[in-house]
Amino acid sequence: MSLLFLSLLLFVLWAQPTPAAPSTIQKHSFKVDRVRNPDFKRRNVPRELSRAYQKYRMPIPQDLLLSLDDGLQVDSQTDREALNALDLAHLDSPLPQGAKNTIGKVWATPVNEGIEYISPVSIGDQTLNMALDSGSADLWVFSTELPALSTVAHQAYNPSLSPTFKRINGHNFSITYGDGTSASGYVGTDTVDVGGVAVTDQAVQLATYVSSAFLRDSYLGGVLGLGFSQLSSVKPVKPESFFENVMPSLAQPLFTVDLRKDAVGSFEFGFVDNSKYSGMLAWIRANTTKGFWQVSTAGFTVGNNRTRLRPAQAIIDTGTTLMLVSVKMADGYYRHVPGARRSRAAGGVTFPCNTTLPDFVVDVGGAYAARIRGSDINVGWFQDGMCFGGIQPTAWPFQVWGDVFFRSQFVVFHGGNRSLGMASHD
Numbered sequence: 001m002s003l004l005f006l007s008l009l010l011f012v013l014w015a016q017p018t019p020a021a022p023s024t025i026q027k028h029s030f031k032v033d034r035v036r037n038p039d040f041k042r043r044n045v046p047r048e049l050s051r052a053y054q055k056y057r058m059p060i061p062q063d064l065l066l067s068l069d070d071g072l073q074v075d076s077q078t079d080r081e082a083l084n085a086l087d088l089a090h091l092d093s094p095l096p097q098g099a100k101n102t103i104g105k106v107w108a109t110p111v112n113e114g115i116e117y118i119s120p121v122s123i124g125d126q127t128l129n130m131a132l133d134s135g136s137a138d139l140w141v142f143s144t145e146l147p148a149l150s151t152v153a154h155q156a157y158n159p160s161l162s163p164t165f166k167r168i169n170g171h172n173f174s175i176t177y178g179d180g181t182s183a184s185g186y187v188g189t190d191t192v193d194v195g196g197v198a199v200t201d202q203a204v205q206l207a208t209y210v211s212s213a214f215l216r217d218s219y220l221g222g223v224l225g226l227g228f229s230q231l232s233s234v235k236p237v238k239p240e241s242f243f244e245n246v247m248p249s250l251a252q253p254l255f256t257v258d259l260r261k262d263a264v265g266s267f268e269f270g271f272v273d274n275s276k277y278s279g280m281l282a283w284i285r286a287n288t289t290k291g292f293w294q295v296s297t298a299g300f301t302v303g304n305n306r307t308r309l310r311p312a313q314a315i316i317d318t319g320t321t322l323m324l325v326s327v328k329m330a331d332g333y334y335r336h337v338p339g340a341r342r343s344r345a346a347g348g349v350t351f352p353c354n355t356t357l358p359d360f361v362v363d364v365g366g367a368y369a370a371r372i373r374g375s376d377i378n379v380g381w382f383q384d385g386m387c388f389g390g391i392q393p394t395a396w397p398f399q400v401w402g403d404v405f406f407r408s409q410f411v412v413f414h415g416g417n418r419s420l421g422m423a424s425h426d
């Protein structure tokens, strides 16, 4: 299976069109389907929820803490292969000189059983696998100054080996989450290149301390935020995020996100590939006052049943796995799923795996109805024939739409007019 995946990936590398000027971008459509192992038992699902709680600095509910058992350590062979292939993907696709800083493209490979997507990012002369995260603005990496134990399973950035690294004196960062996990360290600048678009003096935050929860995530060399600088945890002056810095040099001031279930997707900078979606893009003005890419939502439809709700804010977040919605929305959706229930053991809603989930159609800014495929809402086996729901309720005053949303929707993040373009993938 792994070999099949690798050869499919190589085929894609081979089939990748040479990047051209944006006006002459070739249409290309390719799909790498990674075949899921039917015997695979998913044990670490509650962690997906806990990550979101950590990220948004919300205390983790007791039920969820109880369910965070020894299933946390995951290490599948396929993901290792994917990682190796990623390195290849990076090395084998140099952009021609002329195209530098006009457009760029980077693969996004699902790892950790689809909990997150990682992409190769060059910092100075070193390449790390990082999560590209539209829900934050920090660019932080594991550094070689962490105790050796912390980096044994991780890639880590070594500033002393990078000729272009410069430390910013007097600046540091500290991210603390609701459950007490944290990362902190100092700040410098280096050249950061994502798929051929580069920023020469990008602020890079070097973790010199990380708490144990981060260490379990052995795929991740760091996080690259694509939100706005208000969100940065750097003190005393918040630096511009990578996207803010790179925007002026792009052919168009935007990036697009194409994430797939069980397949390699991509982030693209500076152009919109029309072959990635069907129909027309709907444009929705984004609310970025808090630094997030945020929209309002006022209802949803399941089958023929349309429910209007008071408008709520939703953060569009590639760095979160699930789709966290209001309790009314989640209950309204799972009412249509026989056998669905809130499970203490899972810390969230589960449903019988043999159920076919209905699509979830959610209002975006009163301008667009985004259809989330039922198959994308099944995020996998939990236990005893029950599967974990990709839509989960949250009592927070805002919603977070993560990868479950992106697997069904192609999204354009337009920094010029601060709006989001959306269309169905297929």
Ligand SMILES: *[C@@H]1O[C@H](CO)[C@@H](O)[C@H](O)[C@H]1NC(C)=O
Pocket: 170, 171, 172, 173, 174, 184, 185, 235, 236
């Ligand atoms: C970060 O810098 C502030 C002052 O700018 C200082 O109070 C704080 O202790 C520093 N934190 C770390 C982790 O170095």
Ligand SMILES: *[C@@H]1O[C@H](CO)[C@@H](O)[C@H](O)[C@H]1NC(C)=O
Pocket: 283, 284, 285, 414, 417, 419
């Ligand atoms: C933002 O710009 C894009 C591309 O020029 C355009 O199609 C879209 O309508 C604009 N968005 C809004 C909300 O006006």
Ligand SMILES: *[C@@H]1O[C@H](CO)[C@@H](O)[C@H](O)[C@H]1NC(C)=O
Pocket: 287, 288, 289, 290, 294, 296, 313
């Ligand atoms: C924009 O977002 C902020 C912060 O979440 C919120 O308070 C405000 O009401 C939003 N504005 C609109 C027009 O929805």
Ligand SMILES: *[C@@H]1O[C@H](CO)[C@@H](O)[C@H](O)[C@H]1NC(C)=O
Pocket: 305, 306, 307, 332
């Ligand atoms: C439609 O949704 C509403 C609110 O979610 C619910 O009260 C009602 O029972 C649903 N109707 C059907 C036919 O499912």
Ligand SMILES: *[C@@H]1O[C@H](CO)[C@@H](O)[C@H](O)[C@H]1NC(C)=O
Pocket: 352, 354, 355, 385
């Ligand atoms: C699903 O499986 C359960 C037993 O595990 C069975 O009772 C139920 O009828 C099945 N439902 C469907 C739709 O196959």
